[in-house]
Amino acid sequence: MELTAQAGSLSAITSAREVKEPGNRALGVGLEARGVHAWFGDKHVLSGVSLDFWPGTVTALIGPSGCGKSTFIRTLNRMHEFIPGAAMAGDVLLNGEDIYAPGVDVTKIRLKVGMVFQKPNPFPSMTIAENVLAGLKLAQLKSENKDDLLEECLERAGLWSEVKDRLNTHGGALSGGQQQRLCIARSLAVRPQVLLMDEPCSALDPGSTLRIEETISHLTSSVTIIIVTHNMQQAARVSDYTAFFLSDGGPGQMIEVGSTNEIFSRPKDKRTENYVTGRFG
Amino acid sequence: MSTVTAQIMPKPSKPWAASPLDRAKTGGIFLAAVLASFAVVASTPLKGKLAYILVFFAAYIMIDFASTFIKVGRQGAVDAVFRAVVTMAIAIAVTPIISILITVWLRGHKGLHIGLFTTDMRSTAYTDPINQGGLLHAIIGTFLLVFFAMIISVPIGILTAIYLTEIRGKFTRPISFLVQAMSGVPSIVAGLFIYAAILLPLTKKLNGIEGSLALAILMIPTVARMSEEVLKLIPSDLREAGVALGGTQWRSVAMVVVPAARSGLITAVILGIARVAGETAPLLLLTGGSGSKNYNMFKDSMGSLPNYIWQCFATGTPESITRAWAGILVLLVIVVVLFAAARTLGNRKVGKK
Numbered sequence: 001m002e003l004t005a006q007a008g009s010l011s012a013i014t015s016a017r018e019v020k021e022p023g024n025r026a027l028g029v030g031l032e033a034r035g036v037h038a039w040f041g042d043k044h045v046l047s048g049v050s051l052d053f054w055p056g057t058v059t060a061l062i063g064p065s066g067c068g069k070s071t072f073i074r075t076l077n078r079m080h081e082f083i084p085g086a087a088m089a090g091d092v093l094l095n096g097e098d099i100y101a102p103g104v105d106v107t108k109i110r111l112k113v114g115m116v117f118q119k120p121n122p123f124p125s126m127t128i129a130e131n132v133l134a135g136l137k138l139a140q141l142k143s144e145n146k147d148d149l150l151e152e153c154l155e156r157a158g159l160w161s162e163v164k165d166r167l168n169t170h171g172g173a174l175s176g177g178q179q180q181r182l183c184i185a186r187s188l189a190v191r192p193q194v195l196l197m198d199e200p201c202s203a204l205d206p207g208s209t210l211r212i213e214e215t216i217s218h219l220t221s222s223v224t225i226i227i228v229t230h231n232m233q234q235a236a237r238v239s240d241y242t243a244f245f246l247s248d249g250g251p252g253q254m255i256e257v258g259s260t261n262e263i264f265s266r267p268k269d270k271r272t273e274n275y276v277t278g279r280f281g
Numbered sequence: 282m283s284t285v286t287a288q289i290m291p292k293p294s295k296p297w298a299a300s301p302l303d304r305a306k307t308g309g310i311f312l313a314a315v316l317a318s319f320a321v322v323a324s325t326p327l328k329g330k331l332a333y334i335l336v337f338f339a340a341y342i343m344i345d346f347a348s349t350f351i352k353v354g355r356q357g358a359v360d361a362v363f364r365a366v367v368t369m370a371i372a373i374a375v376t377p378i379i380s381i382l383i384t385v386w387l388r389g390h391k392g393l394h395i396g397l398f399t400t401d402m403r404s405t406a407y408t409d410p411i412n413q414g415g416l417l418h419a420i421i422g423t424f425l426l427v428f429f430a431m432i433i434s435v436p437i438g439i440l441t442a443i444y445l446t447e448i449r450g451k452f453t454r455p456i457s458f459l460v461q462a463m464s465g466v467p468s469i470v471a472g473l474f475i476y477a478a479i480l481l482p483l484t485k486k487l488n489g490i491e492g493s494l495a496l497a498i499l500m501i502p503t504v505a506r507m508s509e510e511v512l513k514l515i516p517s518d519l520r521e522a523g524v525a526l527g528g529t530q531w532r533s534v535a536m537v538v539v540p541a542a543r544s545g546l547i548t549a550v551i552l553g554i555a556r557v558a559g560e561t562a563p564l565l566l567l568t569g570g571s572g573s574k575n576y577n578m579f580k581d582s583m584g585s586l587p588n589y590i591w592q593c594f595a596t597g598t599p600e601s602i603t604r605a606w607a608g609i610l611v612l613l614v615i616v617v618v619l620f621a622a623a624r625t626l627g628n629r630k631v632g633k634k
Binding site: 110 | 516
């Protein structure tokens with residue numbers, strides 16, 4: 001069948017990947033969401049999502065627009081509360097500790113769980129170097145050797161060779177893809193355990209998308225990555241695990257989670273199959 | 282020799298531009314309207330300059346409508362009338378401004394001489410010829426008064442804007458409303474407030490700082506509203522990025538949002554200054570006037586350009602009135618320079634240094 005053939009091509013991508021066993025303990029225990037609900041005002045947008053993110057893995061969140069994927073990842077570093085009228089329920093545990101517990105310093109949480117946004121948003125008033133090191137200043141962290149950190153972060157984000165001669169120019173002159181990699185370098189500079197990426201390539205051309213995907217696969221040795229994407233090829237290419245979200249008009253729910261290979265080749269739920277084969281959404 | 286057909290390089294042209302015939306027609310309509318206005322004023326009881334202008338406008342619209350109607354029909358004609366009405370509205374709006382500028386220049390430039398900027402009125406009377414004495418004391422006074430008003434109002438105004446856009450507390454809506462309402466406070470009311478709150482019960486004397494306080498009251502709403510608009514333009518993405526990097530909200534605002542809005546905030550401050558530089562009423566009440574230089578904001582009355590202008594007009598001799606116009610010209614140039622600076626800074630792209 002034509003549809004299975006399409007699904008086959010995705011699973012061909014995923015099966016070519018080495019399956020990563022969970023539990024790279026060197027990176028910490030991991031991030032766990034337990035029964036997370038979210039509201040905006042009276043609108044219930046996300047219902048009962050429980051999901052574990054293993055250290056050193058890439059988890060892709062897929063699903064149609066408005067199914068609560070972005071809202072979900074924003075609950076993972078407490079950015080959800082930044083929106084007026086937002087409310088949530090459930091627990092999010094980072095290294096076994098509830099990040100919503102009273103007395104938790106929210107800025108510390110966001111240092112450990114960094115974020116890359118949909119649109120590249122380098123700080124316009126700062127140079128490339130200042131942008132990368134902005135997190136140190138914002139969070140008032142100390143660094144012995146800023147030049148090394150700068151080079152390391154830009155190298156890890158795959159941008160060093162392109163910008164090393166113009167570190168003191170403004171980030172606005174870079175292309176969209178370079179700006180997004182600059183934003184990745186910026187979030188790496190504070191050494192997060194987890195990096196949340198909210199459709200990081202949706203504003204970029206295919207070439208830049210490819211560069212970002214390479215960057216992601218280089219990062220997994222040191223950071224746990226959770227990526228929201230509408231591009232299923234992308235999910236298949238970069239992720240170890242995939243979770244499928246869906247809203248049937250009500251609040252968004254997580255329908256299914258599994259290794260990326262499973263989700264794209266033998267999904268258990270009919271709705272997941274329909275989505276990954278392109279039958280809807 | 283190549284056999285490829287020679288490429289003909291086309292000349293850039295604008296097929297949509299008005300042809301000479303069209304332009305001649307427009308000129309003809311204009312001329313016809315002018316003639317009509319003369320004819321009507323000559324043949325009817327309508328008299329005076331205003332009659333010429335009104336008849337000209339009416340005639341222009343009618344002839345324009347008729348000629349376009351014949352050429353392209355009703356819809357095009359309505360469009361032409363709309364365009365004519367808008368053009369005339371702009372002409373009416375701009376006329377007083379240009380008229381003021383021309384009048385001020387014509388009457389003021391006679392009084393200009395270098396001594397205006399180097400001497401004061403310590404030993405000169407307003408009735409003396411213009412080439413004696415000068416404006417130095419008034420210029421110094423205006424700069425001091427405005428400078429202190431700025432020191433007071435800029436932090437308050439910008440912090441208010443930050444409360445309205447960044448903190449968005451419970452009182453955002455009432456405060457936003459209040460700030461808007463305050464931008465309409467008449468300057469004399471601000472003056473009377475300081476008079477009743479500070480001058481009468483406490484100091485009982487005129488001095489510079491009281492005038493600055495009144496000017497600050499007038500400046501705060503302008504600075505706060507402009508800054509609010511500027512801060513609203515900063516994408517919320519940038520705020521979120523600052524917070525997501527582990528910054529507190531305060532550090533994110535101070536390091537990311539305010540620097541990104543810097544040029545707009547400078548514009549807001551300059552517009553606030555331009556708003557109060559020419560204020561007269563509160564200064565008459567609180568600061569008084571003086572013919573000699575006074576650098577002490579806290580002691581004795583202080584000269585200022587608006588006060589100088591007012592005094593000169595009140596004196597009423599031909600010499601003093603020449604002085605007044607020269608003072609107006611200087612004040613106007615200062616305000617225009619400030620506005621120009623605000624525009625240049627405001628137009629600069631964010632991110633350029």
